[in-house]
Amino acid sequence: MIDIFTIFKIAVKAIWTNKLRSVLTSLGIIIGVAAVIVMLAVGEGAKKKISDQMSSMGSNLLMIRSGSVTSSGARAGHGAKPTLTLNDAYEIERNANHVSQVAASVNGTGQIVYGNQNWSTQVQGTTPSLFYIRSWNVDNGALFTDDDVRQGASVAILGETVVENLFGVVDPIGKNIRINNMPFKVVGVLKSMGQSAFGTDQDDTVIVPVSTASKRLFGSEFPGTVQNIMVQANSTEELADAEEEITILLRQRHNITGKKEDDFIIRNLTQMMESAMEASQTFSLLLAAIASISLLVGGIGIMNIMLVSVTERTREIGIRMAIGAKSWDIRLQFLVEALVLSLTGGLLGIALGISVAVGIKTFAPDFLPVRITIFPMVISFIFSGLVGICFGFFPAYKASTLNPIDALRFE
Helix, strand or coil: CHHHHHHHEEEHHHHHHHHHHHHHHHHHHHHHHHHHHHHHHHHHHHHHHHHHHHHHHCCEEEEECCCCCCECCCCECCCCCEEEEHHHHHHHHHHHHCEEEEEEEEEEEEEEEECEEEEEEEEEECHHHHHHHCCCEEEEEECCCCCCCCCCCEEEEECHHHHHHHHHCCCCCCCEEEEEEEEEEEEEEECCCCCCCCCEECCCCCEEEEEHHHHHHHCCCCCCCCCCEEEEECHHHHHHHHHHHHHHHHHCCCCCCCCCCCEEEEEEEHHHHHHHHHHHHHHHHHHHHHHHHHHHHHHHHHHHHHHHHHCCHHHHHHHHHHHHCCCCHHHHHHHHHHHHHHHHHHHHHHHHHHHHHHHHHHHHCCCCCCCCCCHHHHHEEEHHHHHHHHHHHHHHHHHCCCHHHHHHHCC
């Protein structure tokens, strides 16, 4: 029996003899492995970006929104009619024992004007608690206070994008701007937050006191209402208790009794994050599964070329059998050749995949988030080896079952 080292040397020599054919044969494996690595890197990057985005929103959070209501026999969908008020937020803050921070918000679009410059952006009316919940800090100036909310002060905090487009290099602190033709004084500039996991610019925003926004900017037919209330529980363990006491409190305030449906919805943002992560994981695995089809195509290519090789080397096989080589030796020889082809393709595919992923991370980090991990590389390399063994077995078996006499006569 020939030793494995000799078999490996013969395999490398046979592959090297037909360099171009070997490269073209491995191309399917190279592309397949590279595609799997890039797809999983993009999937991992998206998952990390979602996780970072959710973490930036704060921890132990509950989001309360208006639910469906029935008026004069007509049922309106969720949020069609606002049912939450600023006083609801204050009552939760005062009476809910499992809650540490409460922030009420209203949102809309505003035309911001400074001098002869103007910019259309999102305007958010909220309470100071939101800055603590979201861990937002100012890069310049100061945050507005609870007194500003109570007084309905015309003060505004700008995001970096708004500052760049309206003020350029001018310091905006203390300057007067107009939002939807209403005068406001700039008191602060938020630290840059970059893009969200969904590709939106978090710095393209203006934040004002919720009372000012409700009364002066987004005049509503339902005075005193807010679009949502964000609540931070004392801890993750107290989320369920916080949700229960908020539900009881709001039902009492909204005069909902018995089995009547709540006119509000409470969402656990931790559960939402877990769902988003699961969706991202499923999507990345789907992409990897699609990419792995290239590996199967590459395996078919290896089987095809090995069958051609068996035909071309029929006399060689006959000679080796005539001088004492066993069927197992011949079978192992062709299996090793197929394995070397597929593993070489796997290594080149890993190198190509890393190069593409690094290129995306370097030149388009905001377009496609990328996170390179070792796991896809190991799995891809092992899978490429299994492809070589599986698709190389039939040609190897065919070679080992040749009749030595017929093989020696083959022209």
